[in-house]
Amino acid sequence: MSNVIDFGRMSCPLPLGERDRVLLGHGSGGKMSAELIQNTFLPAWDNPVLSALEDQATLDLSSWVRQNGNQTPRLAFTTDSFVVQPLFFPGGDIGKLAVHGTVNDLAVGGAIPQFLSAAFILEEGLLIDDLRRIVASMRAACADAGIMLVTGDTKVVNRGKGDQIFITTSGIGWVPAGRTLSIHHARPGDRILISGTIGDHGVTIMSQREGIEFETVLKSDCAPLNGLTEAMLEACPQIRCMRDPTRGGVSSSLNELATASKVGIKLQESRLPIRREVRGACEMLGLDPLYVANEGKLIAVVPAEATDKVLDAMRRHPYGKDAAEIGTVVADHPDMVVLKSVIGGERVVTMLAGEQLPRIC
Numbered sequence: 001m002s003n004v005i006d007f008g009r010m011s012c013p014l015p016l017g018e019r020d021r022v023l024l025g026h027g028s029g030g031k032m033s034a035e036l037i038q039n040t041f042l043p044a045w046d047n048p049v050l051s052a053l054e055d056q057a058t059l060d061l062s063s064w065v066r067q068n069g070n071q072t073p074r075l076a077f078t079t080d081s082f083v084v085q086p087l088f089f090p091g092g093d094i095g096k097l098a099v100h101g102t103v104n105d106l107a108v109g110g111a112i113p114q115f116l117s118a119a120f121i122l123e124e125g126l127l128i129d130d131l132r133r134i135v136a137s138m139r140a141a142c143a144d145a146g147i148m149l150v151t152g153d154t155k156v157v158n159r160g161k162g163d164q165i166f167i168t169t170s171g172i173g174w175v176p177a178g179r180t181l182s183i184h185h186a187r188p189g190d191r192i193l194i195s196g197t198i199g200d201h202g203v204t205i206m207s208q209r210e211g212i213e214f215e216t217v218l219k220s221d222c223a224p225l226n227g228l229t230e231a232m233l234e235a236c237p238q239i240r241c242m243r244d245p246t247r248g249g250v251s252s253s254l255n256e257l258a259t260a261s262k263v264g265i266k267l268q269e270s271r272l273p274i275r276r277e278v279r280g281a282c283e284m285l286g287l288d289p290l291y292v293a294n295e296g297k298l299i300a301v302v303p304a305e306a307t308d309k310v311l312d313a314m315r316r317h318p319y320g321k322d323a324a325e326i327g328t329v330v331a332d333h334p335d336m337v338v339l340k341s342v343i344g345g346e347r348v349v350t351m352l353a354g355e356q357l358p359r360i361c
Contacts, residue, residue: 027156091219
C-alpha cells in the first residue's frame with residue numbers, strides 16, 4: 001500500500017474569479033472572509049467603531065454621562081435571533097426584521113437604543129446579491145431607528161444546513177433616570193392600549209408562503225418603535241409597562257403580564273383593531289388573530305387617568321395612528337386573560353400552545 005499522495009489529482013476548494021454565491025471559503029477566516037467583509041458589510045456601516053475591525057467594540061460613554069449630569073448610565077441589553085421564511089416579503093425582509101426587532105425590545109423597556117451587533121449564519125449557495133440586499137436593508141433600518149451597528153461576525157455552513165441565512169442581533173440602550181417599566185407593575189384599574197392593527201406580520205408571511213392573494217396589498221408591520229415609545233413616555237412618564245407582541249401575539253404578551261403582576265386582564269373583542277384581510281385570512285385558516293405575530297406594534301399598560309393623554313400621543317405618531325384602548329386590568333381572575341366577545345359571551349384567552357406559523361421571525 002503506497003503512502004504517496006497524488007497532489008495532481010487534488011482540486012482547489014476555493015473557486016477563482018467572480019463569486020456570485022456564498023461559498024464555504026467565505027467562512028474560513030482567510031482571504032475570502034476578508035473579501036466578504038470589505039465588499040459587503042463595511043460599505044453598509046461606515047463608522048469608526050466597526051471599521052476598526054477589532055475583536056470587540058470599544059464604546060465611548062462620556063457624551064451620555066455629560067448629558068445626564070455625570071450619572072452612571074443604566075444600560076439595557078437584549079439579544080434575539082431571526083429565521084424568517086421567505087427572506088423577503090411585503091413590508092420588509094429578514095434584515096429589517098432583525099434590526100427593528102432588537103430596537104423594539106429595548107424601546108418597550110424604556111431604553112433609548114444606541115448600539116447593535118449582528119452575527120450572520122450564511123448557507124453555502126446564498127446569492128451574494130441577496131446578502132447585499134439584506135445588508136442594505138439593515139443599514140436603512142439602523143438609520144431609521146438612529147442606532148449604530150458596531151460589531152459583528154459571519155459564519156458559513158454547508159449547503160442544506162442553514163436555510164439560506166440566520167441573523168442574531170444584540171442591542172444596547174440607555175435607560176434615563178427614573179424609568180422603571182416592568183411587567184410586574186400592572187395594577188387593577190389600569191388600561192390596556194395597543195398601537196395599531198394586529199396580526200399583519202404573521203398573515204403577510206403566511207400569505208407569501210401559501211400564495212394567498214388579497215384585494216389590497218397586505219404588508220408586514222415591521223417598524224422601529226423607539227420614537228413612539230419616547231412620545232408616549234413624554235406624555236405619561238408613569239406608564240406601567242410596554243411589550244411588543246411578536247411570537248405568540250397579543251395573547252402571549254398579556255398572559256405573561258397577568259402572571260407577572262398577579263392580576264387579571266379583561267379584553268373587549270369589539271375594540272381589537274384588525275384589518276379585514278387579516279380577519280378573513282384567519283377565519284379561513286382557523287387562526288386566532290390574538291395569537292398571530294406582530295413586528296411593529298406595542299401593548300402599553302397605563303394608569304386610567306392617563307389613557308386619553310397617551311392615546312393622543314400615540315395617534316399623533318405615524319406608528320401609532322390606529323392606537324386603541326382594548327381592555328382593563330382587573331383584580332378578578334388573577335393570572336388570566338378573559339375576552340368579552342361582540343355577542344356578550346366571555347372566553348379565556350390562554351397562552352399559545354405549539355406553533356401556529358413556523359419561521360415567522
